[in-house]
Amino acid sequence: MRLLINIDVPDLDAAVAFYAAAFDLKPARRLGDSIVELLGAEAPIYLLQKDAGSIAAADRSREYARHWTPMHCDVVVDDLEAALARALAAGAAQEGAIREGTWGRIVQLADPFGHGWCLVQFLGRGYDEIAT
Known part of the structure; x- marks a missing residue:
């Protein structure tokens, strides 16, 4: 089994800056306009640009307040x-x-x-x- 971690964020550039500074992760590549791959953990982490209010699962929308x-x-x-x-x-x-x-x-x-x-x-x- 191979594990990939995906994290929804409302601001891709701000998220890359945070995870690089907080956890020393390195941006490896950009996949289109809305995904950045970060390396430096045991599993790759993908930051996914997803707007607040967009549908997350079933009928629930994304929100980025503490949850x-x-x-x-x-x-x-x-x-x-x-x-x-x-x-x-x-x-x-x-x-x-x-x-x-x-x-x-x-x-x-x-x-x-x-x-x-x-x-x-x-x-x-x-x-x-x-x-x-």
């Missing part, structure tokens, strides 16, 4: 504070304090387009600390 979805992306980092500072400087909003568990540390963010993200720093054996 919740049962699926989000985690960015695994070596230095949580440095990664958080970088993301905040790029325009992310921190949502809550850094939390720590036996497996590591995590902080929740929202990007400027309403999508939720987590920064995760594994400690010790990471998730193996809690695996059964």
Whole structure:
């Protein structure tokens, strides 16, 4: 299986700038007028220009205010504070304090387009600390 990540955004240029600055992703190529491929993660990320108000799924329209979805992306980092500072400087909003568990540390963010993200720093054996 090969995983591709697609993220709807209302402003392609602003999204490229944010994800490059926040997560050190690199624009690899433009696919037509409305898609940019970003590399630097384990899976390619495609930013898709989709206007606010356009149909997203069924009869629901896209909106880019902060929203919740049962699926989000985690960015695994070596230095949580440095990664958080970088993301905040790029325009992310921190949502809550850094939390720590036996497996590591995590902080929740929202990007400027309403999508939720987590920064995760594994400690010790990471998730193996809690695996059964």
